[in-house]
Amino acid sequence: MYKQYERFWNYLYQRDITESEQIVKEALRIVKTKKYIQNNRMNLDEILKNTEKLFQIMKENIKSDVLGYFPGDRDFFFELFDMGKELNILDFTYETLKNHKYGRLFAPKYLTDFIFEMINENKNKKILIPEAEKLLPFLEVILEKYKDNEFTLTSEDFLINEILKTAFEAHENVKTNFVSIYKKLSLDSKFDSIISIPTFGYKKNITESLEDTPEDFISSDMEGRAIENLVKHIKNNGNLYTVVPSRFTFSTGSTGKFRRWLNKNYQLNFIYSLPEGTFRPYSGVKTYLISISNKKNENVKIAKLELDKNRLIIKNNKDVKSDEFKRHHDWQIDLFLSEDNEMIQSFNNSIVKKVKIKDIAEVFRGKSILKKDIKPGEYRVLNISDIQDGEIILRDLRTINEDPRKVLRYEIKYDDVLLSCRGTIDKVAVFKSTNHKVIASANILIIRLKNKEVLSDYLKIFLESPLGSALIKSFQRGSVIMNINQEDIKEMKIPKLPLENQKQIISNYNNEKKLFKDVTEKAHNRWNENKRKIYSQLWKQED
Numbered sequence: 001m002y003k004q005y006e007r008f009w010n011y012l013y014q015r016d017i018t019e020s021e022q023i024v025k026e027a028l029r030i031v032k033t034k035k036y037i038q039n040n041r042m043n044l045d046e047i048l049k050n051t052e053k054l055f056q057i058m059k060e061n062i063k064s065d066v067l068g069y070f071p072g073d074r075d076f077f078f079e080l081f082d083m084g085k086e087l088n089i090l091d092f093t094y095e096t097l098k099n100h101k102y103g104r105l106f107a108p109k110y111l112t113d114f115i116f117e118m119i120n121e122n123k124n125k126k127i128l129i130p131e132a133e134k135l136l137p138f139l140e141v142i143l144e145k146y147k148d149n150e151f152t153l154t155s156e157d158f159l160i161n162e163i164l165k166t167a168f169e170a171h172e173n174v175k176t177n178f179v180s181i182y183k184k185l186s187l188d189s190k191f192d193s194i195i196s197i198p199t200f201g202y203k204k205n206i207t208e209s210l211e212d213t214p215e216d217f218i219s220s221d222m223e224g225r226a227i228e229n230l231v232k233h234i235k236n237n238g239n240l241y242t243v244v245p246s247r248f249t250f251s252t253g254s255t256g257k258f259r260r261w262l263n264k265n266y267q268l269n270f271i272y273s274l275p276e277g278t279f280r281p282y283s284g285v286k287t288y289l290i291s292i293s294n295k296k297n298e299n300v301k302i303a304k305l306e307l308d309k310n311r312l313i314i315k316n317n318k319d320v321k322s323d324e325f326k327r328h329h330d331w332q333i334d335l336f337l338s339e340d341n342e343m344i345q346s347f348n349n350s351i352v353k354k355v356k357i358k359d360i361a362e363v364f365r366g367k368s369i370l371k372k373d374i375k376p377g378e379y380r381v382l383n384i385s386d387i388q389d390g391e392i393i394l395r396d397l398r399t400i401n402e403d404p405r406k407v408l409r410y411e412i413k414y415d416d417v418l419l420s421c422r423g424t425i426d427k428v429a430v431f432k433s434t435n436h437k438v439i440a441s442a443n444i445l446i447i448r449l450k451n452k453e454v455l456s457d458y459l460k461i462f463l464e465s466p467l468g469s470a471l472i473k474s475f476q477r478g479s480v481i482m483n484i485n486q487e488d489i490k491e492m493k494i495p496k497l498p499l500e501n502q503k504q505i506i507s508n509y510n511n512e513k514k515l516f517k518d519v520t521e522k523a524h525n526r527w528n529e530n531k532r533k534i535y536s537q538l539w540k541q542e543d
């Protein structure tokens with residue numbers, strides 16, 4: 001079948017029709033023309049003998065307001081029809097759009113299977129799949145397998161909606177709806193199950209109509225808008241299964257307000273961490289699968305999902321009392337599942353004064369440096385490997401020759417705290433040089449304190465402590481390779497001790513570290529000297 005698709009694509013490419021959406025439109029035009037012929041009991045074989053008749057059927061009966069005018073003559077259409085008359089429009093659309101230059105997000109099969117296993121257990125009858133194109137590769141199989149259920153498929157993409165209508169027009173249990181889940185939504189029914197994979201991390205700041213303003217939604221994020229719309233269409237015993245990015249679980253502002261609204265008005269049934277790379281190549285952010293309902297449950301289930309032979313399995317399953325879970329300001333399940341959970345909860349519940357990093361510092365990422373950029377120049381480049389044992393090694397830094405105006409914003413200043421944000425281990429250090437022009441690479445976050453309420457060395461000590469390290473890990477967007485976003489780390493809370501206490505901690509730390517280095521150096525020197533003497537005995541003879 002794929003070779004047939006390639007033939008169809010190449011034929012259009014020869015006519016300079018190369019845009020993915022236009023290619024899908026022409027495939028849909030073919031499918032709709034064939035369906036019209038069949039639905040009106042015409043003899044397809046006879047029509048294919050008459051190029052003019054086939055062309056006229058298409059022109060007169062396939063609406064141009066949906067697909068536009070056909071970009072060719074009757075001979076071109078005849079050839080295209082002959083190539084595409086056996087196309088599966090759903091599969092063809094997926095294969096055409098999956099490598100679209102703007103990228104479209106499609107759910108992997110193992111995630112779809114996992115969700116529908118839960119739906120099947122609950123014997124749900126009415127199912128809503130908003131933005132159904134995200135399940136495009138599996139829709140036919142799903143609808144056939146669950147043909148006793150009623151499905152409503154929606155899309156805010158007019159072309160996709162036409163494809164869904166065409167593909168499932170003979171299915172009495174399937175309705176299609178051209179709506180957006182990011183605007184005020186009104187559907188004429190409620191559902192037993194809703195499956196949604198909304199757009200991640202995109203904010204809508206432009207008012208599209210008088211009826212659709214940012215004030216209509218609690219959260220300014222697209223996933224928040226979608227969830228707020230969809231939970232209102234859950235039946236009393238129904239469930240919303242949706243995917244959210246990691247940021248949604250801990251961000252404050254409108255997102256934090258929205259989480260509190262959900263906790264008050266609905267029930268979070270579970271929140272599962274999805275495997276790293278679930279939505280690659282469309283998105284690399286860490287994601288979670290959550291379930292929301294109207295029915296109160298005693299516990300919230302939290303767990304990690306792992307991929308085993310192309311099937312999701314639940315690992316580290318833990319039940320948390322719903323009332324206890326709601327007392328937390330965030331949904332960071334990694335903290336609950338962490339071996340350091342007791343220490344983290346003790347910190348969160350302590351009476352010590354706390355402050356968010358964003359309230360005391362500016363946080364920004366370093367500059368992306370390519371190999372070709374490395375050349376003799378005025379500015380040195382600091383990489384993660386140049387941070388060793390909490391100290392910065394300046395002697396071997398590579399340099400770049402760049403216009404100062406382009407790198408000035410990345411220049412590290414005295415007392416800046418540096419935190420690795422990519423890689424396999426977290427490193428932290430304080431920059432103490434005034435004699436070098438150094439910029440940070442993109443693998444490093446620069447934390448520049450705004451005032452002296454918190455001292456740089458104190459912040460560094462906290463970040464490298466077991467508690468600080470555990471909190472940093474909770475903000476990781478990757479589960480194997482560390483990936484920390486500067487906007488996330490701004491939300492991290494640190495203990496804000498009086499300045500005298502901070503200075504005392506710094507002094508004790510530095511004194512003990514100096515003592516450790518002195519003792520280690522003496523032991524190292526003694527070991528080397530004694531090794532030399534022992535080795536010399538192997539060949540020297542005493543008189």
